[in-house]
Amino acid sequence: MSNAILAVNSGSSSLKFALFAATRQSGEWSNEPLVSGKINGIGRKPMLSEKVNGKPVEISGPLKNIPLEARHGSLIALILERLNSHYSKFNLVAAGHRMVHGGSEFASPVQIDAEVRKKLENLIPLAPLHQPHNLAAIDAITASMPDLPQIACFDTGFHRDMPRLAQLFALPRKLSDDGVIRYGFHGLSYEYIASVMGETLGTVADGKVIVAHLGNGASMCAMLNRHCLSTSMGFTALDGLMMGRRSGSLDAGVVLHLIQQKGLTPDEVWHMLYRESGLLGVSGISNNMKILEESTNPHAREAIDLFCYRAMREIGAMTAILGGLDALVFTAGIGQNSARIRQQICSQLGWLGLQVDADANDRNLSVINAAISEVKICVIPTNEEAMIAAATCDLIAVRK
Secondary structure, three states: EEEEEEEEEEEEOOOOEEEEEEEEEEEEEOOOOOEEEEEEEOOOEEOOOOOOOHHHHHHHHOOOOOOOOOOOHHHHHHHHHHHHHHOOOEEEEEEEEEEEOOOOOOOOOOOOHHHHHHHOOOHHHHHHOOOOHHHHHHHHHHHHOOOOOOEEEEEEEHHHHOOHHHHOOOOOHHHHHHOOOOOOHHHHHHHHHHHOOOHHHHHHOOOEEEEEEEOEEEEEEEOOOOOOEEEEOOOOOOOOOOOOOOOOOOOOHHHHHHHHOOOOOHHHHHHHHOOOOOHHHHHHOOOHHHHHHOOOOOOHHHHHHHHHHHHHHHHHHHHHHHOOOEEEEHHHHHHOOOOHHHHHHOOHHHOOOOOOOOOHOOOOOOOEEEOOOOOOOEEOOOOOOHHHHHHHHHHHHHHH
16 A cells, blocks of 8 residues: 555635655655546536546546535545545545645644644635635544644745845835735745746746746746745735736725725625626626637627736736846646737737747647747646645655
8 A cells, every 4th residue: 555645725616636655756756646636616516527647537426426515625525535435555644735825924834733723714814715715625634534644835935035125015014014015825836837947948947037827816926046036916815917806906095995985895895806806807707718718799808908918017027026037937727728818918028029939839838939039938837736745745754
């Protein structure tokens, strides 16, 4: 029986999981999972897809037809049952979790106990779409396997060594001292990209690189020597780029106007900014970029144009921070799969020397810049679960 680590990545409407061998081979970690799966459509129509050694498998048992009311906690319980019945040759020795917010206290992975869990619960207001689901997965595993070590891996961790000026807001100092600063998110994704982009970029990976994590949640990170200099998300995951349902950066005066002049309650403003804005709000159609790309509605076109404009603007700002640009890396759902969005963003950055090879871009190749481009342009799939498993493996090894 082989020892394995379960990596859990709980999103707002999805749940990804993967089993990894709980060892490093000659000091190297394998990014390839033994088993991986994803449940999409939680809260609407949950559906599981699963792979073993990279090959899709047919789903059977309770997870073939998931009840509509199933949520993250109950789904984790079903996944544990499936792993036990279908993959009993693997001995689960630990579980690692993506935690969206680590606050000012947690900058590196930590083993979860009652005290740590309470502190993570206190951070729910800073990541209301994700933190509750992260905790629900932890609680479900605790209920089923109370003695199993569980490790929290933080999306904010990669950004914690940003320069101080990149972390500060222009607010009274007391608030900064109390932790009201820019934390940044998608750190596990950026950490993974930083660890593998040398395979595609070569020595350029150690230069001035912007990574665009474009999905239903979207952000960017400016890296120098594979370390974060700046990131677009801030105190919460509401800041920065336009997203599927989130507004991104917004004049704070708009929030005051909605409350003071329009009579909205804070909860109503919260719902608008987190649930009704972004691609969905501007288009009035969908938060799904693929659906908008296929639509002939002019509002869909405007939503796409605004998404690309905001991305272009952020790349320009980050290039100024870096003092130039050697490479632009696209990742996550939209970044990896939408040739149109990549082309549209890059076409507005010709002044930076970016030139896309249309054929390579349409074929979703890993390198999509034209030969004459002064900036490397790449597409690199992210793998947050691999980073979770590697960190978990290292931490439990240290604690043995």
